[in-house]
Amino acid sequence: xxxxxxxxxxxxxxxxxxxxxxxxxxxxxxxxxxxxxxxxxxxxxxxxxxxxxxxxxxxxxxxxxxxxxxxxxxxxxxxxxxxxxxxxxxxxxxxxxxxxxxxxxxxxxxxxxxxxxxxxxxxxxxxxxxxxxxxxxxxxxxxxxxxxxxxxxxxxxxxxxxxxxxxxxxxxxxxxxxxxxxxxxxxxxxxxxxxxxxxxxxxxxxxxxxxxxxxxxxxxxxxxxxxxxxxxxxxxxxxxxxxxxxxxxxxxxxxxxxxxxxxxxxxxxxxxxxxxxxxxxxxxxxxxxxxxxxxxxxxxxxxxxxxxxxxxxxxxxxxxxxxxxxxxxxxxxxxxxxxxxxxxxxxxxxxxxxxxxxxxxxxxxxxxxxxxxxxxxxxxxxxxxxxxxxxxxxxxxxxxxxxxxxxxxxxxxxxxxx
Ligand SMILES: Cc1cc2nc3c(=O)[nH]c(=O)nc-3n(C[C@H](O)[C@H](O)[C@H](O)COP(=O)(O)OP(=O)(O)OC[C@H]3O[C@@H](n4cnc5c(N)ncnc54)[C@H](O)[C@@H]3O)c2cc1C
Numbered sequence: 298x299x300x301x302x303x304x305x306x307x308x309x310x311x312x313x314x315x316x317x318x319x320x321x322x323x324x325x326x327x328x329x330x331x332x333x334x335x336x337x338x339x340x341x342x343x344x345x346x347x348x349x350x351x352x353x354x355x356x357x358x359x360x361x362x363x364x365x366x367x368x369x370x371x372x373x374x375x376x377x378x379x380x381x382x383x384x385x386x387x388x389x390x391x392x393x394x395x396x397x398x399x400x401x402x403x404x405x406x407x408x409x410x411x412x413x414x415x416x417x418x419x420x421x422x423x424x425x426x427x428x429x430x431x432x433x434x435x436x437x438x439x440x441x442x443x444x445x446x447x448x449x450x451x452x453x454x455x456x457x458x459x460x461x462x463x464x465x466x467x468x469x470x471x472x473x474x475x476x477x478x479x480x481x482x483x484x485x486x487x488x489x490x491x492x493x494x495x496x497x498x499x500x501x502x503x504x505x506x507x508x509x510x511x512x513x514x515x516x517x518x519x520x521x522x523x524x525x526x527x528x529x530x531x532x533x534x535x536x537x538x539x540x541x542x543x544x545x546x547x548x549x550x551x552x553x554x555x556x557x558x559x560x561x562x563x564x565x566x567x568x569x570x571x572x573x574x575x576x577x578x579x580x581x582x583x584x585x586x587x588x589x590x591x592x593x594x595x596x597x598x599x600x601x602x603x604x605x606x607x608x609x610x611x612x613x614x615x616x617x618x619x620x621x622x623x624x625x626x627x628x629x630x631x632x633x634x635x636x637x638x639x640x641x642x643x644x645x646x647x648x649x650x651x652x653x654x655x656x657x658x659x660x661x662x663x664x665x666x667x668x669x670x671x672x673x674x675x676x677x678x679x680x681x682x683x684x685x686x687x688x689x690x691x692x693x694x695x696x697x698x699x700x701x702x703x704x705x706x707x708x709x710x711x712x713x714x715x
Contacts, residue, residue: 302670302696304328305547308537310524310560312336313343314501314682315674316552317508318689321425323550324515326693331544332512333537335523339505342554342651342681345577347599347610348501349440349590351683352419353494355412355463356456357659358573358613358679359399375629377597381616388615391571394657397715403658404459410660410707411680412463414687419496421686426504429511434504437496440590440599441479443486443637449595450488457490466493481587483639490594497590500604501682520544524553527563533668534564548670550692555618555652557675565667566710570676572652574614576627578634579649583607584642591637598633607641609634613653622650653678656714663691663708672696673710 304327309320312334320330332338370378398407419437426432444450460467470478470489478491498504513519522539527549529535536543551560558570583606590601598611609630614623627648635641655678656662662676672695674688691708694701706712 302548302698306331306545307548307550307696308333308544308546309550309552310334310537311341311551311553311557311675312338312505312509312519313341313552313554314339314505314685315554315677315688316550317505317512318425318685319550319552319674319692320512320517320689321508322689322693323696324512324517326697328696329516330512331518331520331546332509333520333522333524333539333544335521335540338509338519339502342653343505344502345610345649345651346501346682347577347590347608348497348499348601348603348682349599350418350422350435350496350498351680352415352496353412353460353463353465354415354680354683355408355465356459357398357404357407357411358655359395359404359657359659360455361399361401361404362455363399364396375596375632377612379612379614379623379626381614381620384615384617384620387617388571391569391657394569394714398658406707407658407660408459408463413703414661414663414684414691415680417687418683421690424690425508425686429507431504431507434500434507435496435498438589439491439493440495440497440592441587442490442492442592442594443475443482444488444594445485446487446595453594467491468493479587479589479591481585482591482637485636495590497601498682499602503604524560529668533670548672548696550672550674552674554675554681555654557654557673561673561710564671566673568662568676568710569657569714571615571655572618573655573678574616575610575651575653576612576614576622576630577608577610577649578627578630579606579608579647580641580643581606581647582642582644583638585638585640587638593633593637596633598630598637600634600637607638618652622648624648654681655679658714660707661688662710663688663705664710665695666710
């Protein structure tokens, strides 16, 4: 899969955080780059995430024992997981691989692969934000996980042990220290953990937009057309075929997030990509500003202070790309949020749903493929903002034929999926 690709015209499909980061890193290497996206930069899943850059994160979604916890989560109407039952037959193969990924030895391997990229997540952003002059959009203060009971804190121990093994720095706070540390939260929490390595952006959508503006100012192009196919020549794709016509390219990167599966198939690769739908509630008049994102450990809920207000985000709904949003899932977030922040003002709130592009083992695809001029950058699941910039840097290495500073085997598109 190693290639030597002289600077040429590269098409990047997708203007989310992953595609725009990739386009910028390719541009820095001297390539002429065109982004193809029918929408504007950051208008897909990158629009509404919790804005957390989880440096040194290393816990897959499929942790050991998850299979036994799922029924309880599904039965709890305020729980972190919901499923659209009519979608279950389609999801089954993905779910089987998800369960296989939760075996202890696999979790250890997966965790190392996740950490190998997330350890450089902030550095990779700083290269870009420094050049653009927007370093202040990323704040490095950590995040606070709060736990409602001894039981939920005990359940988190496997995750904390895993993070400790990967060198993630955190401090455990006692009950009476929590409100001293973060006065905006209620006094009901029994335990808390301050994860010091994490950062957040004060405007996740603004971040993609500013990066995209810089890309255009440096001569990059954005073609607002939907990619439908490729013309494949003897040496790989020669044209991107869109809803409006054909565009000649020398190379192509698929970075279309949750919509990458059919495009990868056209380039010869089947991938077990599905979606974990997630929701947010944006509170422009919250009147509460925590110093850093606050995570409710037992409920998959995050509250992040943003320039535009306080955002409650999270929950997982398994239901594919087609079903309409179920805003009751957003209301679950609102319920949790009003418990965490008893004085929060929820007027003028706005709801949003997005599609996390998820592979069963939580390890994103950052890879070349069967054609020497086609690369893949998607499947970032819960950590696409975190790993957006580092993915761009690694793809630029692969395109240039430079050996990346980490082993790229775990991220390959043709890896064994079990
Ligand atoms: C509720 C929620 C909270 C989250 N919180 C966090 C967090 O705090 N930290 C974190 O790291 N991650 C978080 N995530 C995950 C993160 O948002 C995603 O992993 C990330 O946005 C994926 O980025 P992307 O660029 O791959 O995809 P997207 O942002 O979805 O971009 C893909 C783009 O491809 C375009 N596209 C699709 N098909 C085509 C086509 N055929 N032709 C041309 N263009 C096409 C789309 O229009 C879109 O603009 C969260 C996700 C959710 C849902």
